[in-house]
Amino acid sequence: MLEPGARRPRRWIGWAVAAALLVAGLAVAGYFVFARTPGNVSHPDVEFSAPQPAPQPKPRTTTGRNWPLYGLTPQRTRYMGGVDIRPPYRILWRLRGSNLIEFQPVLAKGLLFVLENDGKAAALSARTGKVKWRRRLGALAASSPGWANDHVFMVANSGGNGGIASAGAGSVWCLEAKTGRVVWRKRLASASESSPLISGGRVYVGSQDGTVYALKAATGAIRWRWKAGGAVKAGLAISQGRLFVGDYSGDMTALRAGSGSVIWRAGTTGRSFSRSGNFYATPAVAFGRVYAGNTDGFVYSFAARSGQLAWRESTGGYVYAAPVAAAPPGMRPAVFTGSYGGRFYAFDARSGHVLWTHRAGGTISGAPSLIGRIVYFSTLSKRTTTGLNARTGRVVWTFGRGAFNPAISDGLRLYITGYSSLYAFKPRNSATASKRASRAARKARAKSSG
Numbered sequence: 001m002l003e004p005g006a007r008r009p010r011r012w013i014g015w016a017v018a019a020a021l022l023v024a025g026l027a028v029a030g031y032f033v034f035a036r037t038p039g040n041v042s043h044p045d046v047e048f049s050a051p052q053p054a055p056q057p058k059p060r061t062t063t064g065r066n067w068p069l070y071g072l073t074p075q076r077t078r079y080m081g082g083v084d085i086r087p088p089y090r091i092l093w094r095l096r097g098s099n100l101i102e103f104q105p106v107l108a109k110g111l112l113f114v115l116e117n118d119g120k121a122a123a124l125s126a127r128t129g130k131v132k133w134r135r136r137l138g139a140l141a142a143s144s145p146g147w148a149n150d151h152v153f154m155v156a157n158s159g160g161n162g163g164i165a166s167a168g169a170g171s172v173w174c175l176e177a178k179t180g181r182v183v184w185r186k187r188l189a190s191a192s193e194s195s196p197l198i199s200g201g202r203v204y205v206g207s208q209d210g211t212v213y214a215l216k217a218a219t220g221a222i223r224w225r226w227k228a229g230g231a232v233k234a235g236l237a238i239s240q241g242r243l244f245v246g247d248y249s250g251d252m253t254a255l256r257a258g259s260g261s262v263i264w265r266a267g268t269t270g271r272s273f274s275r276s277g278n279f280y281a282t283p284a285v286a287f288g289r290v291y292a293g294n295t296d297g298f299v300y301s302f303a304a305r306s307g308q309l310a311w312r313e314s315t316g317g318y319v320y321a322a323p324v325a326a327a328p329p330g331m332r333p334a335v336f337t338g339s340y341g342g343r344f345y346a347f348d349a350r351s352g353h354v355l356w357t358h359r360a361g362g363t364i365s366g367a368p369s370l371i372g373r374i375v376y377f378s379t380l381s382k383r384t385t386t387g388l389n390a391r392t393g394r395v396v397w398t399f400g401r402g403a404f405n406p407a408i409s410d411g412l413r414l415y416i417t418g419y420s421s422l423y424a425f426k427p428r429n430s431a432t433a434s435k436r437a438s439r440a441a442r443k444a445r446a447k448s449s450g
Contacts, residue, residue: 039314040298044351046310047303049288051327063110063126064410070103070144070195071322071367072408075285076237079326079370083411086374087387087397089425092413093129097420102366103144103195104405104417106152111177112415113145114422119156121145121173123180126410129424133180140167142193143235144405146203148217152177153196153203164208164233167191172205172215186220188213195235195282200257204243206232212245214260224260228253234322235282237290239304244290246279252292252302264307268294282367284335286325287349291335293319299337299345301352311352317341322367324375325349331391336375338364344377344386346393356393360386366404371414378402385416399423 071078097116105114111123111132119138124131140160146153152175158168170192174183194206202223203215210228215221230248237244242263243255254263268277277296284291289310290302295318301310317340324336333349340363346355362379369376374387374396385402388395401418408415414425 040352041309041312042352043308043310046301046308047288047305048310048350051287051333064412066109066147067107067408067410068147069106069197070146070235070405071237071282071284072369074197074199074238075325076197076235076282076322077284077286077326078322078324078367079328080372080409080411081326081328083372083409085372085409085411085414085427088428089397089414090428092127092424092426094424095124095129095131095422097422100403100420101417101422102142102404104408105415105422106145106147107408107410107415108147108152108177109150110410112422113147113152113154113177115141115143115145115154115156116420117141118160121154121156121175121180123152123177124422126413126415126424129422132178135175135180135182137173138171140164140191143195146196146198147177148198150177151175151183151217153198153217155192155194155196155205157191157193159191164191164193167208170207172196172203172213172220174203174217174220184220186213186215186222193233197236197238199238202257204236204238204257206234206236206245206247208233210247212236212243212255212260214257226255226260226262230278233280234292237283237285239285242304244283244285244304246281246283246292246294248278248280250277250279250294250296252279252283252290252300252307254290254304254307266302266307266309268296268298268300268312280320281337282322284323284325287327287333289325289349291323291325291349293321293323293337293339295319297339297341299323299335299347299352301335301349310350313345313347313352313354315339315341315343315345317343317363320365321377324368324370326370326390328370328373328390334390336368336370336390338366338368338377340364342379344368344388344393346375346390358386358388358393358395366406369405369407369409371407371409376407376414376416378404378406380404383419385418 100117138156190209192207228247277294281293327333362382387397403419
């Protein structure tokens with residue numbers, strides 16, 4: 001019992017202090033659980049296949065080799081080996097357009113197939129730049145075409161003023177490559193900006209509502225559908241019967257190409273509040289791994305068979321760009337890509353450790369291409385294209401045009417996409433370049449046969 005005039009003990013002060021400490025502790029825990037950017041991860045012992053010499057297609061006498069898909073191969077590796085074209089270059093022709101060309105054309109049998117962002121398609125001679133045919137397919141297109149068996153496949157959307165989110169239903173088109181005549185058209189349930197993948201007589205494409213479609217290439221008939229947890233904006237990659245899909249829920253999923261059933265699904269940890277980043281970049285499959293950039297600022301590598309995380313490496317900015325995955329001559333297996341943070345990276349494909357970086361001086365949004373020993377990329381903010389020595393990162397060529405996905409080749413010429421234009425380049429000493437290409441092809445064939 002208290003004496004008269006005595007003060008009651010201020011127990012509320014202790015409770016307040018305890019509450020404050022609890023709140024502070026929760027805040028610290030919340031920072032580490034929800035807000036703190038996750039760190040880099042490297043598990044180099046995760047399944048990794050040594051690179052095998054790839055058989056190089058025999059170049060055509062006048063038209064060179066094909067670049068039939070976004071990413072060149074069904075694995076989307078973006079690497080053309082066995083060629084030796086290099087600067088200095090001279091411009092053969094230029095095609096000036098009035099609309100954005102966000103995604104590079106594809107090339108087959110001497111024809112370039114280009115799809116502008118306003119939905120206009122065209123075919124032109126790779127040698128002269130002369131337009132062979134034009135056709136309007138829609139009002140918005142944000143993907144590369146695909147070519148197979150003398151047909152070209154393109155994705156376009158019915159609307160476009162409000163961007164992809166309000167672009168209306170998309171359609172997959174199949175056209176005769178030589179004439180542009182429509183063979184079939186398949187309407188989708190939502191918009192699409194996924195570059196079509198043609199493999200094994202099927203066309204695979206993703207869509208804005210998360211649906212992945214497998215269509216029969218001959219008729220457009222739907223073979224199966226599968227629904228992802230978020231929009232599938234990226235192109236799909238395929239290897240050994242597995243179809244790899246990155247989506248906007250942050251998942252990378254492997255499907256059975258024949259049926260669409262799930263083999264494995266792997267998530268990302270995201271930048272904040274337990275939110276996963278978005279896979280906008282098309283994945284590349286090589287060395288038994290899947291590689292893809294993410295909007296959380298990391299480049300990821302997963303085991304292709306199991307989905308186990310092999311490595312995760314930060315770039316300090318969004319990674320919209322699809323990667324190159326290759327083992328160029330004189331270099332260990334590597335992954336090349338750029339970041340919105342303004343740097344271009346070469347990573348060790350097995351461990352994820354950085355081999356070299358190049359300060360680009362501008363944001364990198366589009367995918368690079370490795371052609372011979374030179375890796376090409378563009379900067380969106382500076383509108384330039386740069387060629388780097390793949391082994392050292394040293395600048396070997398610059399061009400004052402570019403924006404997104406810049407470079408493809410037929411082994412004879414280099415084709416660069418600017419913001420709304422196309423350019424064809426040829427080595428200044430083309431005779432010497434042809435001899436080098438022949439020697440490189442002979443060495444590649446001898447190595448693969450030996």
